[in-house]
Amino acid sequence: MTGARHNALRDALARSREASTGSRLDAETFLGLRDLIAGASGIDFDENSRYIVERRLMPRLRALRIDDFAAYYRTLLFGEDRAGEIERLLEAVTIRETYFFRESAQLLALRDDVLPDLVAENAASKTIRIWSAGCASGEEPYSVAMLLGTQPAIKGWDVRIFGTDLVPSAVEAARAGVYRDVALRATSDDKRELYFEHEAANVWRLDESVRQRVTIESRNLFDGAPDGTGPFDVILCRNVLLYFGDAARRRAVDVFHDSLREGGWLLLGHAESLLSMRTPFRLVHLGRDVVYRK
Template sequence: MTGSTGVSSDLASDPLFPALKDYLIDHTGLSYYADKNAELADRIDRRLEVAGAGDCTSYLRLLKDGRAGETELDALVEELTIGETYFFRQPELFDALRDVVFPEIIEKNRATRRIRIWSAGCATGPEAYSIAILLKRDLGAALAGWDVDILGTDINRRFLQRAAAGVYDEWAFRATPDSVRTACFRPQGAHHAIAPDYRRAVSFQYHNLVKHPFPSILHDLQAFDLILCRNVMIYFNRDLCRKIISQFEGCLVERGWLALGPSDLSIDLFQHFSMRNIGGAIVHQKPGDVTIHMPPSPQPSPAYGGGGGIVDVMPPAPDVEPRAGAQSLADRGDWDAALRAYERLIDAEPLNASVHFYYALVLRQVANYDASEKTLRHAIYLDRRNALAHHHLGLLLHKRGDAKGAIRSFQNVLSVLAGLPDDTPIENGDGMTVSDLRGVARLNMETRAVL
């Protein structure tokens, strides 16, 4: 059977089909399709017809073709996964968050007055916005003056653009009470847009759970109180699930929480967690009782208020190179020790732009936004081609409400990277390439432009 372009639907017989399948699984982790050649070939065939590719060779060439390849991979992932989601999906989980999980987090974090939440595999954003609505409507009094950060990440850039736009059709509200939709959304033709009060604490960024590192202060993926990753693991093989859960553990503060989908559960993968059944919702809690709290920051965020951070007391190994040791402290959220480590490095290397850059990232994590912005600008003064510093300045300016300044910073990223080969590694970029950073900067420009 052939489509209008003459592309055979029986791609599994193409000599390059195994290489195409390996490339897809390697870049997305979608090992669900490892033994489903016919189903995978049928779905790829739909994309071949749209893309005008005649066979696996030409389609694989397209997937490897820089930005065009990124765009096509997004479309293919959308074809291969269930990206459709809706607000307050699995109501028993949101009841558990409201009644048990968030009250425990609030009690634990009273000294820091800060909450960090990660919605991993956020698709088009309803989960992240549902959390923001729950916190604001049900726990707003308890969180007055707090700094609340809700980060949504996904592998699909088109989903992230829709998430940032925050505009949804009726089907997305099938589990949402009419009173919540009326109070938290604004009519926009036949659709509904999330109201500003419920979008300010939420941000979105591109992240690939399979290819990109975490925990990582460079990617702002560390020291979370709650991580949600629902209905994502069903596509991964057991070894990859075990690896990702271990990485999630490293991203959580002591006594932090992990929530997966009902179909993602396998008890032996959570040996380092305590499992709790709260009204039918299964959540996992990282053990640990001893934490040291940073004093609250005097600077409130536009969303909820002032911040701080949870830190632990484990020093870096004595034989670790100072810069690597400081970054390790930051990656696991030991802010107090990381601040001291970077201050020592700055004393020793006052003209090192990279040291100032990472120091600025830690300052942001403790909600010292003035000092973080000043330090980022100093890092750029020392090295005007520091693309990472321009990028993180853009993120910080966006958080502080300066949309024009943020877009200008992302434009500077693209200017710095102009003409560089896609596979060029970014210095001190935690494995990031020019193609990665260029794509993230473009996405940030597009998503900030719709806000």
């Protein structure tokens, strides 16, 4: 079979598959959207994720009264509000699932194993700088603030915690500090009592004293931490890199390496590891968890 005939047959097959599955996002437009998403965020949708992308973007097409993905793609490339629409695209495709005290063994390792080290190393400056990159609605940096806030060893220290996320609506939620029951599913009764006001059924307001200790900003992690905030003693980037492609993961690790002080700590999520890539970090086994160190 000639190359042209082969391509025509393949395209016809793809069209009939699309028709039989009712897919409205054709393969070519999917590839364009996929590249756009990866370029703007690092998030990598593989070949099998076309229907996921389609499902997540359908509400956006309906809101814009566009009934064709190719037209939506053109809006993203050439529309008047291109930047705004890319923001809404990322809002639609990112997974922002999070909750307080998620992967708590690691947070306790931060408090019990890493903090004593920071106390010894930073005794002269009495400062600690922590960055939660990809913090979604803020539960992660606020959990760190709650855990470290009661530690006598750093009483009176200048402890600054920064949370950043790509999606502005997540950042707004983080700043508002109001949460639903589901966000507190791993929060103990005594912490609820100490740090939250139960405003109404399914509405919990985080105490101002915790919110004050965390600065939240909208930011792409590839742009590094907010200006004037580093170098950091600890960076948490948990449940973010698992959605990235290899190249983006490598770039992110370089950003973190540049942003940490010598001997600084990098905490990734349990489903993430740097084992498959060459990295300048050392793996460190703590009592309760495994973390990385510059």
